[in-house]
Amino acid sequence: MQIFREKKELSRAIDLKKKEGKSLGLVPTMGALHEGHLSLVKKALQETDLVVVSIFVNPTQFDNHDDLEKYPRDLQKDLDLLKSIDENIWIFVPSAEDLYGEEITSEHFEFDGLEKVMEGAFRKGHFDGVGTVVKKLFETVKPDKAFFGQKDYQQLQIIRKLTEKAALPVEIVGCPIQRESNGLARSSRNERLNDQSREKAAFIYETLQKAKDLFGTKDADYVIEWVEKQFQNHSFLNLEYFEIADANTLKKINRKQKGNQYRAFIAVYAGDIRLIDNIALN
Structure with a gap:
């Protein structure tokens, strides 16, 4: 295992591997690794010759x-x-x-509206920070493929848009959500939950599953109202948002269109710990 702390050193080593014809996979992380991250690494090992895992808590x-x-x-x-x-x-x-240079600030991006809903609406500047760090990692590592989990589905769609708009020669591979035994989506933030809170947080995925069942026979407004009521009655979890959107454009659903794919997205506070999840509805 080789550990690189400077991008110049890493770039030189990668250039040598590229000259040998090796394919390169990148798994960007902020550390606090769990089985979800490891599933991305295993997928990258299957599909590329050399895997780089970045560990960087991105301040922007x-x-x-x-x-x-x-x-x-x-x-x-x-x-x-x-x-x-x-x-x-x-x-x-x-x-x-080292990664940013002297000025640790975000570049501004336009992602055709993908950045303005859900996480973008509740976390000001979040996706400018995500776009900036991912672009810098792509420019440094020059991967053939980059692997991201679908738990951060909005982020995944934004990174796809980033590679398209910036004409970056990287294939973005989306990988399934990994869940704990109670259904809670694996996240580094889960480490801040105690055992009791972790069990209570299982309610998030239980509600998503029931919302999916309802979506088969009810319209989106009914499902949204039903979910909001479930959390109004919960003594520990506080709902920040629940939305149903087109899986590709992330635009809120008006009414179901035949042939369109939809997903439900949720953000919930368990005490002061913010958790997100999503589920395909059809």
Whole structure:
């Protein structure tokens, strides 16, 4: 396992591998790795010759300083997990100054409206930060394929749009959501939940599953109202938003159109810990 802390050093090593004709996969992470991340790494190992995993808590995508400070970090645990999968994985652990340069700020992006709904509406500047760091990672690593989980489905669609608009030669591979035994979507933020809170948070996925069943026979407004009522009656979880949108454009549904694919998106606070999830409805 090789660990790189400077992008110049990593770029030189990658250039040598490229000259050997090796295909390269990138798994961008913010650390605090879990089975969801490891499933992306395993997929990348199957599809490319060399896998680079970046571990970088990106400051520009946080609109809440406390959230940034509390984000779980345990580099040694992350390295041990990755080594247990494959000792030939390359790890990129840059500083913000190395990755960004002197000015740690976001570039502004237009993602054809994908950035203005849901997470974009509730987290100011979030997707400018995401777009900036992903673009910088792509420019440094020059991957043939990059692997992202569908738990952050809106982010996945935005990164696809980024590669299209910036003409970046990267194939974006979306991978299924990994869940804990109770259905809770795996997330680094789950590490901040105690056992009791984690069990209560299973209600999020239970509600999504019931919403999917309802969507088969009811219109979107009915389903949305039903979900909102479920959380009004919950003593621990606070609903921030629940939306049903077109899976490709992320535009809110007006009425069902034959042939369109729809997803339900949700953000919930478990105490002060913000959790998101989504589910395909058809």
